[in-house]
Amino acid sequence: MNAESPKMNTVGRPSAPELAVETTSFKSLLGGRGLLQSEKLIFEKDDYSRTGVDFADIEIDAADLDGLLRDDLSLPGLTEPEAMRHYVRLSQKNHAIDLALYPLGSCTMKHNPRLNEKMARLPGLGDIHPLQPVSTVQGALALIDSLSHWLKTLTGMPAVAVTPKAGAHGELCGLLAIKAAHEAKGQGHRRTVLVPTSAHGTNPATAAFVGYTVKEVAQTADGRVDVADLASKLGPDVAAIMVTNPNTCGLFERDVVEIARLTHEAGAYFYCDGANFNAIVGRVRPGDLGVDAMHINLHKTFSTPHGGGGPGAGPVVLSEALAPYAPKPWVVAGGAGFQMLEHDEASSSANFGRMCAFHGQMGMFIRALTYMLSHGADGLKQVAEDAVLNANYIKASLQDVMSVPFPDGPCMHEALFDDRWLEGTDVTTLDFAKAMIDEGFHPMTMYFPLVVHGAMLIEPTETESKDELDGFIAVLCALAGAAKAGDVARFKGAPYLAPAKRLDETRAARAPRLSYS
């Protein structure tokens, strides 16, 4: 090759760029972006004449449908490649745990091991139907039984209801069991549920949904439940307390045993929000702390996909006192193999009913059990340890750059920052989070917990290597430097490089368009 003209090869094709164009000012003609086409809504592609499936004509007696037969359904018509491309393109505009560290605090966006997926696709598990004869799904029932066994073992609790389909659904299950237990004891007059100020919003929402009145319990200056305030609010009207441990400030409730004792002494039950169980799994058994009911987010602690990637699953472990009220159905092992107990007459239980039509999120059960068994006891213990280690590495690396509301002692699985360090910069927590998108990272959880001003809650999870964490920390340090140096435009206009720009959240909330028309 001629060193004098390195740009030219033998067919006359330029192999290096000849013209530098400022990428920020460059715009494509019709909205495409570097091999990504501008994507319309699926209904804007509507053409009923196109279809990816060739249905056989079916004969329907319109009379049987009582006038419901209609041919004006507004369904999009797409060919198979169009449908495929539409969703792949949308996925390219989105962020995913498979693309980068996903620091959304309290959400535990950890890697979803591919072994889980392999197991979930085994034909004997992936291709079965809830209405199949029980004799043909013995393996699936054995799997539910095995998962139940390990959930009870890990939590030190005697019973588990596996059917709830998400964390908040689990909260509902726990509170319905508590309500049923109180009513059975003639304590139905207990109408109050105590919730700390730092609670997940779902806790008071669930209590209100069940018909309870919510009272807040104050927080101490070091971010824990104020035990004196709790004691003053416990009384004959209190049905339960709902406490998250580790709490949403990323701190272990060190008075949790005393909280349980006081709660039980007042005749109330202790509901633990287990959303953060991944920080203590294998190290602490909630049953030993005095917990009466706790949901376990299989999609957090046990690595099943969530946040758009799959459904949640929130089995609830129950204490001896609440076990009789567990919802049906449940799996029992008998001489003739496993059975699914579906009906009241099948047992003497005082169950409060059922949470869902079938047996829960089978696909998630398979993945969660795979995760447990592939990690083993030592592996699960290390999950908790590494989750805590990674969060503390973040906290230690950033505490001199950003400000920490509860600096004393280590945090658990998530590091909480506030916005005092942004004072005087004209950059808000929201601006800072949006600028992270331009740097390739999903924002952390913002403005939660509510007890901390301008909160930024970072949960790296245990699945990030030191290299990944260092890359993330470098980005936050660089952005913090830019904010303090007065580079306000970088933040106020962010994100500049995302497919969608900054949204008008106020307008979206005041004048929402809830359907496409």
Place this chain on the structure above:
Amino acid sequence: MKFTKDHEWVEITGNEAFVGITAYAAEALGDVVFVEIPDVGKTLKKGDSFAVVESVKAASDVYAPVSGEVIEANTDLSGAPETINAVPEAGGWIAKIKLSDVSELDALMDRAAYEDYLSTL
């Protein structure tokens, strides 16, 4: 006008009072996007949650600064919740309450005391 530590204001005429949230509260909440106003005729005990103000950031209960009966609610807020941000201590009133115990007003702060309280936050 009198104030509470929960950032509600009360404007009293005789034994009736307009109530709303203070400018400080409106500023702290940010852009208000929805207000759940109380039903007329509802009886309130001081400290009861009687309305909900929802902003982009959070939904917050509004507590009755005094006991009494709701005799009017500001229905304009359903169509124009931004009034709470624009004029929190005037047109952004939430309800008019007929007081059942006028002496409760004694426990509330005047503006100077409320501003002193704000400076401690």
